[in-house]
Amino acid sequence: MNKKLVGTTGLIIVAVLLLSINMISDVALRGAKKDLTEGKIYTLTQGTRNILKSLDEPIKLRFYFSEKLTNNNPGISDYGKRVRELLQEYQQIAGNKLSLEIFDPEPFSEAEEKAVRAGLQGVPVSLSERMYFGLEGVNSTDGKQTIAIFQPDKEEFLEYDITSLIYNLAHPEKKKLTIVSALPIDGSGNEMARMMGQDTGGDPWYIYTQLQELYKVTKLPATAKELPKETDVLLVIHPKDISEELKYSIDQYVLHGGKALIFVDPLAEMDKGAPNPNNPMQAMMAPKASDLPELFKKWGIALEEGKILADKKNAVTVTAGSQSRPDIVPFVLYQSLEGDCIDKKEYATSQLQTINVGMVGVLKKLDDAKTEITPILQSSNETELLETSAGQMFPDPRKLLSEFKSDSDNKPRMIAARITGKVSTAYPNGPAGGAKAANHIAESESPIDVVVFADTDMLADRFWVQVQRFFGQQLARPISNNADMLVNFIDFYGGSKDLISIRGRAKFQRPFTLIEKMESDARERSSAKVKELEEKLKNAETKLQELQAKKPAEGSSRLTLSSEEQAEIEKFRVEQIETNRALRKEQHGLRDDVEKLSMKLKFLNMGLIPIFVGVFAVGLGAFKGRRRRK
Numbered sequence: 001m002n003k004k005l006v007g008t009t010g011l012i013i014v015a016v017l018l019l020s021i022n023m024i025s026d027v028a029l030r031g032a033k034k035d036l037t038e039g040k041i042y043t044l045t046q047g048t049r050n051i052l053k054s055l056d057e058p059i060k061l062r063f064y065f066s067e068k069l070t071n072n073n074p075g076i077s078d079y080g081k082r083v084r085e086l087l088q089e090y091q092q093i094a095g096n097k098l099s100l101e102i103f104d105p106e107p108f109s110e111a112e113e114k115a116v117r118a119g120l121q122g123v124p125v126s127l128s129e130r131m132y133f134g135l136e137g138v139n140s141t142d143g144k145q146t147i148a149i150f151q152p153d154k155e156e157f158l159e160y161d162i163t164s165l166i167y168n169l170a171h172p173e174k175k176k177l178t179i180v181s182a183l184p185i186d187g188s189g190n191e192m193a194r195m196m197g198q199d200t201g202g203d204p205w206y207i208y209t210q211l212q213e214l215y216k217v218t219k220l221p222a223t224a225k226e227l228p229k230e231t232d233v234l235l236v237i238h239p240k241d242i243s244e245e246l247k248y249s250i251d252q253y254v255l256h257g258g259k260a261l262i263f264v265d266p267l268a269e270m271d272k273g274a275p276n277p278n279n280p281m282q283a284m285m286a287p288k289a290s291d292l293p294e295l296f297k298k299w300g301i302a303l304e305e306g307k308i309l310a311d312k313k314n315a316v317t318v319t320a321g322s323q324s325r326p327d328i329v330p331f332v333l334y335q336s337l338e339g340d341c342i343d344k345k346e347y348a349t350s351q352l353q354t355i356n357v358g359m360v361g362v363l364k365k366l367d368d369a370k371t372e373i374t375p376i377l378q379s380s381n382e383t384e385l386l387e388t389s390a391g392q393m394f395p396d397p398r399k400l401l402s403e404f405k406s407d408s409d410n411k412p413r414m415i416a417a418r419i420t421g422k423v424s425t426a427y428p429n430g431p432a433g434g435a436k437a438a439n440h441i442a443e444s445e446s447p448i449d450v451v452v453f454a455d456t457d458m459l460a461d462r463f464w465v466q467v468q469r470f471f472g473q474q475l476a477r478p479i480s481n482n483a484d485m486l487v488n489f490i491d492f493y494g495g496s497k498d499l500i501s502i503r504g505r506a507k508f509q510r511p512f513t514l515i516e517k518m519e520s521d522a523r524e525r526s527s528a529k530v531k532e533l534e535e536k537l538k539n540a541e542t543k544l545q546e547l548q549a550k551k552p553a554e555g556s557s558r559l560t561l562s563s564e565e566q567a568e569i570e571k572f573r574v575e576q577i578e579t580n581r582a583l584r585k586e587q588h589g590l591r592d593d594v595e596k597l598s599m600k601l602k603f604l605n606m607g608l609i610p611i612f613v614g615v616f617a618v619g620l621g622a623f624k625g626r627r628r629r630k
Helices: 003-028 046-053 074-097 110-118 152-170 191-195 206-214 244-255 280-285 293-299 397-402 482-494 497-502 513-549 563-629
Strands: 059-065 098-103 122-124 130-138 144-147 176-181 216-220 233-237 259-263 301-303 307-311 315-321 326-337 355-358 363-365 372-378 383-387 414-421 448-453 465-470 473-478
Touching: 046 074, 046 152, 046 497, 059 074, 059 110, 059 152, 074 098, 074 130, 074 152, 098 110, 110 130, 130 152, 144 152, 152 497, 176 206, 206 216, 206 465, 206 482, 233 244, 233 482, 244 259, 244 293, 244 448, 259 482, 293 301, 293 448, 315 397, 326 397, 355 482, 363 414
Parallel strands: 059 098, 176 216, 176 233, 233 259, 259 448
Antiparallel strands: 059 130, 122 130, 130 144, 301 363, 307 326, 307 383, 315 326, 326 355, 372 414, 414 448, 465 473
């Protein structure tokens, strides 16, 4: 038999076998995977699995992704496939309770019309083409939820966004929000003033109007004795002079697993107090602080008593001076928080840009705290703690700025914090003068989860929205994300324990830390070289000035440089050339090191595994051949 023919036939058979195995495995092993990543970032959490398995009614998902329009954008294209595969995994877990339709909305197609009707956000890629990358969910009662566009920079919250959409479709009823406030957020005015027949009511705060549209709101006065039994989320705003019974009710609500957002304040500007016609200054000078020290102590935090925060870096500019001579100056008692001052790892604040606060307090973690305390909002590192009296009686921004003295520790101050962990009650014997509740517990059944803010004015209209009336209608233009943050937290806490447990996942983009370290080290070395060069330049200039000072007496002039000056200049030029040459060598060396390491990584990722498989196959063939010969 012709050996060449046998060899060719064998290669053809091997090729057919490999192709067949690939085709069979593509069908038989579809959906099979092994997550070897740190933190299991490609594995659905147990919270998502619990929600999917508990679905009582069918939910339909429609995934829109312009796959053909994103072929030239590998980042978006790969992320689109990642979302599609994740949705398919959702469907596998939920079974017949979750259906999935996938559309590629090409320009002017029926799928594009559906995407537009669903309210998805189209991103222009040309004059006539728009890219769609979003999700629409529909329940059995035609209730709808959408993700207008999947953002790659929000990938760590991808699972939460999808699971939240499904959960809200499965539970379409409005969340029950209970509000406790001593401030006139509902437009009812000051409670004490009403009792005296001096109603100071007005328009409701715009944020209160929004909350009424989004949730089933119950507003309690500060004199209330207990919380409603059916409360999904508790919102406490300025708990000034609230009853001991109500404090106890809040304590027990949190210990039983209730979710709460609490806004306290050392100096609440919106607290106008009860007016006194005989003494107008009385209301202005009345105490405007609120705190829950008994509860906070058990939770491991405290509000700095009688102190407000001045922040020079985050200060908002205001107009001071007279009308004829206005002066634009930073007002250190009003701050606009951005960037690192906002926690980007927290779901409710991850996408926020600006939070405005004023006359804000400071929270501190107690030394014996057993809870986990995560800063949500914090100041810059250029701050000063002032007495609350500094913020009363129309403070002068220019004087505050001129007298500002940054604290010595140069550390950010905590303005808002999320608190989790097991805690005990602040009222082991029940409220003062009252009886224990029938379901009283001494310790939390599970870790508590609350957020505390050291400012209440941030919810007032002037800190986050400009409202105008137009033909009887209110037109609002937000100027910060204060309301977004509050609504995000209420939505987050209004979900189930399974939904809250998901939170954000680890980062999907893993940096090449070794390469980054090499580049950082090289930059430091280069910086030292540049500094050395600048020092040489400075020394040479000083030397030249000294030489020039020795020129002939006044009245004579010199158009040429002396031999000593020329030698000094030549010496500096040689040093400059040598230093530049050393810098170039450093940069070339860095590139060479990075390229070598990059080649090693490429070899390990793309070459080592095929080589290993090939060696294994050859070894296996040799072993089988040896057995046949025996």
